[in-house]
Amino acid sequence: xxxxxxxxxxxxxxxxxxxxxxxxxxxxxxxxxxxxxxxxxxxxxxxxxxxxxxxxxxxxxxxxxxxxxxxxxxxxxxxxxxxxxxxxxxxxxxxxxxxxxxxxxxxxxxxxxxxxxxxxxxxxxxxxxxxxxxxxxxxxxxxxxxxxxxxxxxxxxxxxxxxxxxxxxxxxxxxxxxxxxxxxxxxxxxxxxxxxxxxxxxxxxxxxxxxxxxxxxxxxxxxxxxxxxxxxxxxxxxxxxxxxxxxxxxxxxxxxxxxxxxxxxxxxxxxxxxxxxxxxxxxxxxxxxxxxxxxxxxxxxxxxxxxxxxxxxxxxxxxxxxxxxxxxxxxxxxxxxxxxxxxxxxxxxxxxxx
Amino acid sequence: xxxxxxxxxxxxxxxxxxxxxxxxxxxxxxxxxxxxxxxxxxxxxxxxxxxxxxxxxxxxxxxxxxxxxxxxxxxxxxxxxxxxxxxxxxxxxxxxxxxxxxxxxxxxxxxxxxxxxxxxxxxxxxxxxxxxxxxxxxxxxxxxxxxxxxxxxxxxxxxxxxxxxxxxxxxxxxxxxxxxxxxxxxxxxxxxxxxxxxxxxxxxxxxxxxxxxxxxxxxxxxxxxxxxxxxxxxxxxxxxxxxxxxxxxxxxxxxxxxxxxxxxxxxxxxxxxxxxxxxxxxxxxxxxxxxxxxxxxxxxxxxxxxxxxxxxxxxxxxxxxxxxxxxxxxxxxxxxxxxxxxxxxxxxxxxxxx
Numbered sequence: 199x200x201x202x203x204x205x206x207x208x209x210x211x212x213x214x215x216x217x218x219x220x221x222x223x224x225x226x227x228x229x230x231x232x233x234x235x236x237x238x239x240x241x242x243x244x245x246x247x248x249x250x251x252x253x254x255x256x257x258x259x260x261x262x263x264x265x266x267x268x269x270x271x272x273x274x275x276x277x278x279x280x281x282x283x284x285x286x287x288x289x290x291x292x293x294x295x296x297x298x299x300x301x302x303x304x305x306x307x308x309x310x311x312x313x314x315x316x317x318x319x320x321x322x323x324x325x326x327x328x329x330x331x332x333x334x335x336x337x338x339x340x341x342x343x344x345x346x347x348x349x350x351x352x353x354x355x356x357x358x359x360x361x362x363x364x365x366x367x368x369x370x371x372x373x374x375x376x377x378x379x380x381x382x383x384x385x386x387x388x389x390x391x392x393x394x395x396x397x398x399x400x401x402x403x404x405x406x407x408x409x410x411x412x413x414x415x416x417x418x419x420x421x422x423x424x425x426x427x428x429x430x431x432x433x434x435x436x437x438x439x440x441x442x443x444x445x446x447x448x449x450x451x452x453x454x455x456x457x458x459x460x461x462x463x464x465x466x467x468x469x470x471x472x473x474x475x476x477x478x479x480x481x482x483x484x485x486x487x488x489x490x491x492x493x494x495x496x497x498x499x500x501x502x503x504x505x506x507x508x509x510x511x512x513x514x515x516x517x518x519x520x521x522x523x524x525x526x527x528x529x530x531x532x533x534x535x536x537x538x539x540x541x542x543x544x545x546x547x548x549x550x551x552x
Numbered sequence: 553x554x555x556x557x558x559x560x561x562x563x564x565x566x567x568x569x570x571x572x573x574x575x576x577x578x579x580x581x582x583x584x585x586x587x588x589x590x591x592x593x594x595x596x597x598x599x600x601x602x603x604x605x606x607x608x609x610x611x612x613x614x615x616x617x618x619x620x621x622x623x624x625x626x627x628x629x630x631x632x633x634x635x636x637x638x639x640x641x642x643x644x645x646x647x648x649x650x651x652x653x654x655x656x657x658x659x660x661x662x663x664x665x666x667x668x669x670x671x672x673x674x675x676x677x678x679x680x681x682x683x684x685x686x687x688x689x690x691x692x693x694x695x696x697x698x699x700x701x702x703x704x705x706x707x708x709x710x711x712x713x714x715x716x717x718x719x720x721x722x723x724x725x726x727x728x729x730x731x732x733x734x735x736x737x738x739x740x741x742x743x744x745x746x747x748x749x750x751x752x753x754x755x756x757x758x759x760x761x762x763x764x765x766x767x768x769x770x771x772x773x774x775x776x777x778x779x780x781x782x783x784x785x786x787x788x789x790x791x792x793x794x795x796x797x798x799x800x801x802x803x804x805x806x807x808x809x810x811x812x813x814x815x816x817x818x819x820x821x822x823x824x825x826x827x828x829x830x831x832x833x834x835x836x837x838x839x840x841x842x843x844x845x846x847x848x849x850x851x852x853x854x855x856x857x858x859x860x861x862x863x864x865x866x867x868x869x870x871x872x873x874x875x876x877x878x879x880x881x882x883x884x885x886x887x888x889x890x891x892x893x894x895x896x897x898x899x900x901x902x903x904x905x906x
Contacts, residue, residue: 238740244720295679299672318653319727321675322719325649325682329712332686336702336709344698348690351705355690358683365676366598373673386592 213546216539220265220282221258227283228252231334247315247323248330251290254306254446257552259429260285260400262543267404269536270528271414278407280334280341281350285400287331288354292361292395294324299369300455301485306446342407349406357399364390371458377466377478379458385427387458392433393426417527424520429547431513434459435506436551438497444552450493454485460512464505465496473499517548567900570893574619574636575612581637582606585688601669601677602684605644608660608800611906613783614639614754616897621758623890624882625768632761634688634695635704639754641685642708646715646749648678653723654809655839660800696761703760711753718744725812731820731832733812739781741812746787747780771881775874782870783901785863788813790905792851792860798906804847808839814866818859819850827853871902 232249236242261282265275296302297310298317304310312320335354338347367387371379401418437452438461452459462481466474477499480492500506521541531537586603590596615636619629650656651664652671658664666674689708692701721741725733755772791806792815806813816835820828831853834846854860875895885891 238721240721240724241717243724244717295675299675316727317671319720319723321649321653322716322723326713326716326720328679328682329709329716332705333709333713336705339702344702348693348698348702351686351690355683355687359680359687362676362680362683363595363598366673366680367592367594369673369676370594370597373670 210542210546210549212539213542216266216543217258217262217546220262221256223265223279224258224261224283224286225252227279228286231283231337232330244323244326247311247319248326250311250314250323251294251305251327252286254308256286256289256306257550258286259543259547260289260396263397263400263540264404264407266536266540266543267401267410267418268408269404270531270534270540271405271408271410273404273408277341278404280337281403281407282400284331284334284354285395285403287327287334288357288395291324291327291331294320294327296365298324299365300457302447302451302455304447304451307443346407350403353399353403353406357394360390360394364388364392364394367391368458372456375482377458377481379463381460381463384458384460384463388427388430389423392430393423396429397426398422414528417523421520421523421527424516424523425544425547428513428516428520431460431509431516432548432550434461435509435513438500438506440551446552450497453481453493453496454488456481456483456485459509461500461505461509462496464508465500465503468503468505469499513548517544520544564896564900564903566893567896570620570897571612571616571900574616575610577619577633578612578615578637578640579606581633582640585637585691586684598677598680601665601673602680604665604668604677605648605659605681606640608662610640610643610660611904612640613897613901614643614750617751617754617894618758618761620890620894620897621755621764621772622762623758624885624888624894625759625762625764627758627762631695632758634691635757635761636754638685638688638708639749639757641681641688642711642749645678645681645685648674648681650719652678653719654811656801656805656809658801658805661797700761704757707753707757707760711748714744714748718742718746718748721745722812726810729836731812731835733817735814735817738812738814738817742781742784743777746784747777750783751780752776768882771877775877775881778870778874778877779898779901782867782874785814785867785870786902786904788815789860789863789867792854794905800906804851807835807847807850808842810835810837810839813863815854815859815863816850818862819854819857822857822859823853867902871898874898 229249229252232252233245234249236245261279264282264285265278268275268278293305294311297305298312298320302310303313310320311323315323331354335347335351338350342350364387368391370376398419399422401422402415405415405418434452434457437447437459438450440449448454462477466477469477477496480488480496483492521544524541524544528537583603583606586606587599588603590599618636618639619632622629622632647659648665651659652666652674656664657667664674665677669677685708689701689705692704696704718741722745724730752773753776755776756769759769759772788806788811791801791813792804794803802808816831820831823831831850834842834850837846875898878895878898882891
């Protein structure tokens with residue numbers, strides 16, 4: 199870690215142990231809530247399909263951010279578990295629909311839901327889980343009272359609008375076969391599609407439940423933007439050089455799917471025009487028309503022009519921005535365990551290998 | 553009308569005039585709420601896609617039920633407009649996803665959204681509209697206060713669970729190529745997939761906002777089930793014998809899509825075994841493999857065995873059940889204009905030609 203990080207960062211083991219602890223609590227909440235049996239066999243089948251993605255091993259980063267921030271502001275993280283679980287349901291319905299939209303094959307090491315049951319059923323399962331998310335948020339009225347529950351609903355509404363807009367931007371690029379995308383376009387899409395639901399809202403929710411002021415809560419918009427960008431770039435990098443067993447998606451899947459990533463944008467801007475044309479042509483093919491050789495060729499060029507390395511540096515830069523702003527904005531908050539763990543956790547966003 | 557209906561039913565013109573009036577109010581609310589412009593051209597494009605289905609001419613039956621019931625119980629229908637508008641948003645996001653799931657071609661006289669923009673974008677537009685529905689319901693806090701708004705949210709949650717379950721039952725039949733479906737199976741699917749969002753919840757919402765008791769509100773579960781079944785059967789009939797210009801979908805589209813309808817179930821149970829096998833074989837083909845001759849053959853058999861007529865009789869029977877139960881359960885409510893108009897409106901559910 200660079201010198202700008204004065205506290206000795208608690209070990210990575212502390213973070214993984216904390217993630218595991220949170221996941222156990224949040225999973226218990228989710229599986230206690232989602233229905234499992236029904237006397238009608240078709241509805242029982244739907245319930246099993248709804249459980250599929252939540253049962254696959256996710257990292258649980260979003261719930262961890264939420265519970266940790268609640269603690270940072272002196273709240274009881276138990277009161278935030280239901281809201282953190284709703285963040286996981288959000289993540290899962292988004293992934294089901296996202297996997298269809300991108301024509302993906304693997305998710306968390308297993309075939310995507312639409313690969314198992316076809317697109318029509320998978321769309322409906324995503325919708326079912328989406329509805330369950332609002333139901334879970336409605337339960338907050340019992341846990342947090344009406345006023346706070348409505349505040350949290352409002353956060354989810356704001357977040358949902360951001361995600362579908364970010365998703366549309368990315369789908370438009372694919373639909374229009376658009377390649378004249380610069381870093382700013384990419385970063386904007388990242389903020390809307392990833393940063394809001396991965397970082398900004400989880401942090402804001404934890405802060406709100408923990409009793410933070412409006413000003414403190416709003417600080418997480420900027421912090422979460424930088425952190426979300428760092429997270430997404432690292433995700434793009436892992437998609438290229440990760441280990442399929444740990445990462446859970448096809449390696450190079452983003453190339454197959456024609457995804458615009460920071461790595462790719464750097465490559466197109468760095469290589470010579472014939473290479474750029476070749477890359478764009480390969481990327482524009484439908485995934486069925488792409489063979490291993492083509493994917494390998496793009497990957498080789500990314501390595502030749504240090505595009506992966508460039509993206510990794512950017513990811514670290516955005517992480518440091520987030521960490522610095524957090525330390526700056528929350529100087530007044532006691533430097534307790536939760537605060538230290540938050541800083542370690544966000545480093546994990548970039549250091550993770552899965 | 554049979555003799556069991558003692559009041560002289562107000563003319564059909566009163567109903568269509570009322571539907572028009574409600575639609576004007578509800579549309580104004582929807583188009584005032586949905587965003588139209590954005591500085592980012594891709595997001596602006598998303599907003600236009602979100603507006604597409606709501607701008608196509610729907611009948612507005614669900615909002616009409618909601619506003620009318622509010623009036624029946626002495627409430628100010630103005631207070632129910634925002635909730636009625638949310639029912640329209642629900643209808644529209646469901647239709648966008650439903651049209652993809654069924655592989656439909658036309659909706660309200662125009663190509664389905666996924667036919668215009670592809671499946672990935674259409675899924676996301678449906679999700680965007682779905683999120684907007686919850687946002688619209690959140691606005692009720694300003695109009696109706698926190699307590700009543702939460703009650704209404706709870707109604708939408710209950711309803712959503714019913715719809716996705718009913719949808720899954722129907723999708724399972726198609727996915728498993730299942731044809732041993734009896735009337736009870738069909739009616740159950742109808743209640744979950746159609747009756748809840750078309751009748752039960754719109755009536756309940758109007759009643760709740762109008763100030764009805766829990767007992768009065770709950771009476772609309774049974775009334776709405778019968779009414780919803782009557783509505784769906786009439787929809788199935790119009791799909792076979794309607795006028796494409798007024799009905800807005802392909803005539804015979806349900807046959808192309810292999811839909812299980814009451815008409816089809818009656819046909820399979822009435823015709824001889826070789827005919828039944830031929831019908832099932834045609835119905836099992838993918839829509840691309842079906843030609844006009846095959847669709848015509850099924851339609852001819854439906855006419856030969858009076859299956860369409862049978863369905864029309866069933867539809868009327870369920871309508872009469874709904875009307876009788878309404879009159880019985882709400883004897884104590886003054887026989888005002890709204891109450892009379894409600895009875896005329898539900899007759900329209902079956903008498904309509906579009």
